[in-house]
Amino acid sequence: MDTSIKKKRPRGRLSREMIEAAALKVIESEGLAGFSMRKLATALGCEAMSIYHHFPSVAHLFEALVDRLIGSLEMPDTDLPWRQRLRIAVQDFRRVAREHPAFASFFVTYRMNSPTCLAWLNGILGLFEAGGFGPELGARLFRTTGYYLMGAILDETAGYAKGPSAVTTVSDEQLAQDFPKVAAAGRYFGTAEFDRTFDLGLDMLLDEMERARDGTSAPNTGS
């Protein structure tokens, strides 16, 4: 017979809120690939299958995490000038993503389709509408801004500055000797340079948008 004393825990202790918070913690400490339901359960002090009572699958859980992050964003003040509003919205997204670096690569590649996320997307598209580009150009500028933003976040959270992901690596000496331009440019690739580099590109895009809006010049194409 089993004489060991099992510490009984109260039922109803778990909640979606708790699980989500713990999941983000586990993802950040173990990495996205290192995350598992069993590790999450350990962090929560329960069994893996208990989580399934609250989330039917990891996919549902991760979806809730995206919702939680996107849901924390709010649209910039309507009184602000258009350019600033877009700038703030973009930086807000970037900030939230970078607050969860290990989750970021899932976050930015996630194809949002929940009401929460769609509401946010709708708001951002409203910003481009307010820019007065018309539906087509507005949609395309939304896309290109998204490309830049997603690429930047990915690089900042999982890119070069984190060191090589390659299995075979090249020594610093060989790098300096055989690939001097890479070695030299590396100086500007560090974490400390992220903000300046991101702002440079973002301002380039915003400048071009204002030009397009003011009719100063249409961007060259195909050349």
Add this chain to the structure above:
Amino acid sequence: MDTSIKKKRPRGRLSREMIEAAALKVIESEGLAGFSMRKLATALGCEAMSIYHHFPSVAHLFEALVDRLIGSLEMPDTDLPWRQRLRIAVQDFRRVAREHPAFASFFVTYRMNSPTCLAWLNGILGLFEAGGFGPELGARLFRTTGYYLMGAILDETAGYAKGPSAVTTVSDEQLAQDFPKVAAAGRYFGTAEFDRTFDLGLDMLLDEMERARDGTSAPNTGS
């Protein structure tokens, strides 16, 4: 005793070349997450562990795949004007990535550190050097261009146009009613629009670079 006739296959049939080619096929047919050594082995007509004789791990194999794709790229003709050279190099990378859409999300997030990849990066940095931006601005423009390119590829190969990755979905009717701007913009998010949208953003960046180079105007910052 075993009376079954086992079809013996010749030794030395497998090769890195063969395995790489098959791996790319399996990745495209099964998806990146659906890839496994066992499925690759089945495709090759061998056992999973046989692959380990040629590649010590999946990581090594995937690294070789990146090398293979990057290695197929060559720098644009030096006789061409600077802007065209950068444009061609960017489009070459995009084309190769999009030829392997399922592999793309690994491809673009991979932190290149092999000699082959470093040589390519070095060449691209040479393009920015040729643009005459100086080391710092050159490095930053390289980064921002990379952000845009990576983000675009990710979206084009794994993004919105592929349908939602969410588990909970919103019906078209609800989308049109509650998120009209998303519904309207969706018209310009399809595969057929990829090239035009990508070119728009790329030309915006190139225009700004030429402006910066010609000293017409420095980009606004922080506003």
Add this chain to the structure above:
DNA sequence: GCTTGACAACTTACACTGTAAGGTTCATTT
């Protein structure tokens, strides 16, 4: 106080993954 029902959590089990360790087979060299 006792019973009942519903829900929350646990247990077990399965098919899958990457890969370590060791065994077998065969082409090549001596």
Add this chain to the structure above:
DNA sequence: AAATGAACCTTACAGTGTAAGTTGTCAAGC
């Protein structure tokens, strides 16, 4: 002919997500 070593296979293990079934616990009704 014997030996060598590369190429491939077999087995096994620890890990994964999760389906199915079981148990524990608490609240409401009697």
